[in-house]
Amino acid sequence: SERGALNDNIRARNAERAKLKEEHAHITAQIFDLEAEREKRDAEAKARDPLAIMDALTERRATFTRRELSRHLGELIPDMQDRIALTNQILARPEIVPLREDADAPVSRYTTRAVLEQEASVLDAARTMAGDRSYPGITADGLRRTLADNAHLDAEQRAAVLHATGPGRFALIAGEAGTGKSTTFAAIREGLEAEGYHVIGQSHTNKVVQAMRADGFDNAATVTGELIRLDNGRGDPWNRRTVIMVDEFAQLSTGQLAALFGHAARSGAKIIGAGDDKQFASIERGGLFNVLKAEHGAAELHSIYRVKDAEQKAAFNAMHEGDFKTGLGILTGKARSIGRKGRRKAGLRSSANGPTTAPPSRASAGL
Numbered sequence: 001s002e003r004g005a006l007n008d009n010i011r012a013r014n015a016e017r018a019k020l021k022e023e024h025a026h027i028t029a030q031i032f033d034l035e036a037e038r039e040k041r042d043a044e045a046k047a048r049d050p051l052a053i054m055d056a057l058t059e060r061r062a063t064f065t066r067r068e069l070s071r072h073l074g075e076l077i078p079d080m081q082d083r084i085a086l087t088n089q090i091l092a093r094p095e096i097v098p099l100r101e102d103a104d105a106p107v108s109r110y111t112t113r114a115v116l117e118q119e120a121s122v123l124d125a126a127r128t129m130a131g132d133r134s135y136p137g138i139t140a141d142g143l144r145r146t147l148a149d150n151a152h153l154d155a156e157q158r159a160a161v162l163h164a165t166g167p168g169r170f171a172l173i174a175g176e177a178g179t180g181k182s183t184t185f186a187a188i189r190e191g192l193e194a195e196g197y198h199v200i201g202q203s204h205t206n207k208v209v210q211a212m213r214a215d216g217f218d219n220a221a222t223v224t225g226e227l228i229r230l231d232n233g234r235g236d237p238w239n240r241r242t243v244i245m246v247d248e249f250a251q252l253s254t255g256q257l258a259a260l261f262g263h264a265a266r267s268g269a270k271i272i273g274a275g276d277d278k279q280f281a282s283i284e285r286g287g288l289f290n291v292l293k294a295e296h297g298a299a300e301l302h303s304i305y306r307v308k309d310a311e312q313k314a315a316f317n318a319m320h321e322g323d324f325k326t327g328l329g330i331l332t333g334k335a336r337s338i339g340r341k342g343r344r345k346a347g348l349r350s351s352a353n354g355p356t357t358a359p360p361s362r363a364s365a366g367l
Contacts (some may be wrong), residue, residue: 057069156303
């Protein structure tokens, strides 16, 4: 009877545990349901938050149309009437700036005051830095020594060295791929370091940073990495003897440029950028390379060194300017010429029915 009573107690406790487990599972499910509902409400609230919507629209482009705004909202708000109402509400906000082709034209696009302020900060800093004629740059003796040590530079590249190392704290070099921007950058770095400047190489990608290190930049980092270092106060701060040389300058976003120019303007450092205005821009909102180039000018490199053949150079230059028909025509003609030479070398001969091969001799056939 004692064992029976013990077993009854065990069964009762097991039943109580099973009941508690069931209640726990039910409560857990309710918690998950509440969490899912909360996340859904948060997502819906964010979807209707005008500031979040404007940030999303201008993350990659500086401007947007009413249609682009409506399409963006369509991914989040299925009801058309709600979508139209929210579109009108957002476009009426004071943060939105309507854009027209001219004073009498209808509104064609929109932007935000935050975008305009960020772009203005870059342009204002660049004007101040470019106009700082108290910044000496490289001395005349240093320039002569740099050019003498880099006698391989052509006239365009030598002019770029002169432009980048002159007075002022901002300079641009523009050139398509293969025109020797890296070679020119290396010469500029040598000249500046010989005169005691602290040169830091930077670029948007780590791949280019590694290439800069291979070209002699002992101090090189990605733009993002360098900005994080400065913001956290690690390492040596920039000063008036610091020169920031940025390769692939056209790929930097507006946010990166604003941070970069902000640090340079406050510290007195100089920025030298090299880029290609035809190259892919940054994934994030950008496009200021052409604006800065139009306002401040740039030393331009056009002679292609990556390709030795004169016809290929002409083709690449034509396509870089957007004349693809001419460029492809040159390459097609060259391909035909190479094909004719190859057929002659292979022993092909012409016939009325097209090129044919001569029959092999007994010796060549191994007979």
